[in-house]
Amino acid sequence: MPSGHTVVAFDTELATLHRKIAEMGGLAEEQLMRAMEALVxxxxxxxxxIIARDTEIDRGEAEVEALAVRVLALRQPMAKDLRQVIAALKISTNLERVGDFASNCAKRVMALSQVPPAGPMKSLNRMGITTAGMVHDVVKAYVDEDYDLAMAVRDRDAEVDAVYTSLFRELLTYMMESPQQITACTHLMFIAKNLERIGDHATNVAETVCFLVRGRLPGEERLKEDLSSFTVVNPGDRPGDRPGDRNDRVG
Amino acid sequence: MPSGHTVVAFDTELATLHRKIAEMGGLAEEQLMRAMEALVxxxxxxxxxIIARDTEIDRGEAEVEALAVRVLALRQPMAKDLRQVIAALKISTNLERVGDFASNCAKRVMALSQVPPAGPMKSLNRMGITTAGMVHDVVKAYVDEDYDLAMAVRDRDAEVDAVYTSLFRELLTYMMESPQQITACTHLMFIAKNLERIGDHATNVAETVCFLVRGRLPGEERLKEDLSSFTVVNPGDRPGDRPGDRNDRVG
Incomplete structure (x- = not known):
């Protein structure tokens, strides 16, 4: 039976884990918004x-992991307490990846600034704002243990995937129009992919919040709407062509 | 003080975690090799x-996670035993991602089979074989708790990053030569990126093996050689141009 002192120490440690995750989330969201600003x-x-500041998020993950392992070893938590620690471990890994993707977008801004502006910047920026909103909301869902908010974030990922697939096709078309745009559009395509992945990580966090609150992962398999891997665009296709108009889906 | 019965049960559970991870690793490696075969x-x-079989690796991760959480709750392991469980959690997540990347390569083979063959397939295939070898070796390092082998895998990642940066530049050049190659080369570029990421995940596993065996992460910061995010290629550059010849690095 744990003593009162142990219980207080454990509560303090859990609160520290919570605070560190919230800080990581805030920083990841900020880095992403600033990357979009730098892009535009x-x-x-x-x-x-932005690139320089990525180490701060990496450090956050290392700190959460060290504390989580310490708590597991010293407090041997059970049930909901154990889920709190596991959730912190998993969420910090996801937020660290969000930071990596924001930093990678910033790296590509460096390359993009050397070539003429090209591509659907507005759509890309909007996609960035959407995914930053998902990161914001899912961290709030974690802090408030808000199951409904977490599931709402998870539902929004299908929209991000659909926008990504459409951007992928649009960027291929731009590239075919002019070789001068190929380097720029390729980096924009990877930026779009980064944003799509950030949506996935926000979704992972949402599912972890579900595990934390209800003790199990959400049952229903999430519909995967990113069809870009199957996409084919041929020279002569126009940017307005919609997926499905041609033989662009397979299987 | 745990009873003899509890100790035996715990050993059995750890052995099950080990076996499941080894199985996941074997399957991830096989999926990757088969994806390269499908590509070529x-x-x-x-x-x-390959795409259909990805759920098998996903299920592996879910099983490892469920068992790890159960072991943490019931056995409350400490020291090396605790690290075994944490390591299993982390490694299964990384192997699940390797499976995702192999499956994504296979999806892109679907798109590639609709357009004329293009691009440096041999280099790409070689890169796939290298990363599959890293996955093989790092799972062996985990099973044998072989610190030196894990560190050797980690060291090989710089080579993969360098090949990726060079392929990125080469593919951009191909795309500029002919609009007919743009769809194919874009998918090849994402396949190369998938392989580069598989190298990163093998490296993550190597670092987790270090944590498992020595109780801490490797100290020295790993050198990041993937410079593709900074790469600019202009129309007229030839595939043979080397990084560094032009203004292709920033910062």
Whole structure:
């Protein structure tokens, strides 16, 4: 039977885990929003500061992991307490990846600033804002243990996947129009992929919040709407062509 | 003080975790090798079977996680035993991602089989074989708790990153040569990116083996050689141009 002192120490440790995750989430969201700002304004200095700051999120993950392992060893938590620690481990890994993707977007801003502007920047920026909103909401869902908010974030991922598939096709078409746009559009395509992956990580966090609150993962298999891997665009296709108009889906 | 019965049960559970991870690793490696085979032979049927089999690796991860959480709750392991459980959790997540990347390569084989063959297939195939070898070796390092082998895998990742950066530049050049190659080369670029990420995940597993065996992560920061995010290629550059010849690195 744990003593009162142990219980207080454990509560403090859990609160620290909570706080660190919330900080990581806030920073990841900020890094992503700033990466979109750097992209739109072609701001290399801003991009450089985003890249430099990524280590802060990496450190956050390392701290959460060290504390979580310590808590498991010293407190041997059970049931909901154990889920709290497991959830912190999993969520910090996902947020660290969100930070990596934001930083990678900033790296590509460096390359993009050397070539003429090209591509559907507005759609890309909007996609960035959507995924930053997902990161914001899912961290709030974690802090408040808000199951409904977590599931709402998870539902939004299908929209992000659909936008990504459409952007992928649009960027292929731009590239075919002019070789001058190929380098730019390729980096924009990887930025779009980064954002799509951030949506996936927000979804992972949402599912972990479900595990935390209800003790199990959400049952229903999530519909995967990213069809870009199957996409074919041929020279002569126009950016307005919709997926499904041609033989662009397989299997 | 745990009873003899509890100790035996715990040993059995750890052995099960070990076996499940080894199985996941073997399957991930096989899926990757088969994806390369499908790529080279433009075999849509093989690609389809790889995609279908990905759920098997997903199930492996879910089983490892369920068992790990159960072991933490029931056995409350400490020290090395605790690290065994944490390591199993982390490694299964990484192997599940390797499976995802192999499956994504197979999806892109579906798209590639609809367009004329293009791009540096040999280099790509070689990169696939290298990363499959890393997955093989790092799972062996985990099973044998072989620190040196794990560190050797980690060291090989720099080579994979360098090959990826070079392939990225080469593919951009191919795309500029002919719009007919753009769809194919874009999918090949994402396949190369998948392989580069598989190298990263093998490296993550190597670092987890270090944590398992020595109780801490490897100290020295790993050198990141993937410079593709900074790469610019202009129309007129030839595939043979080396990184560094032009203004292709930033920062």
């Amino acid at each position: 304004s072609r701001d290399e200095n801003l991009a450089g500061s | 032979s433009r075999d849509e049927n093989l690609a389809g079977s």
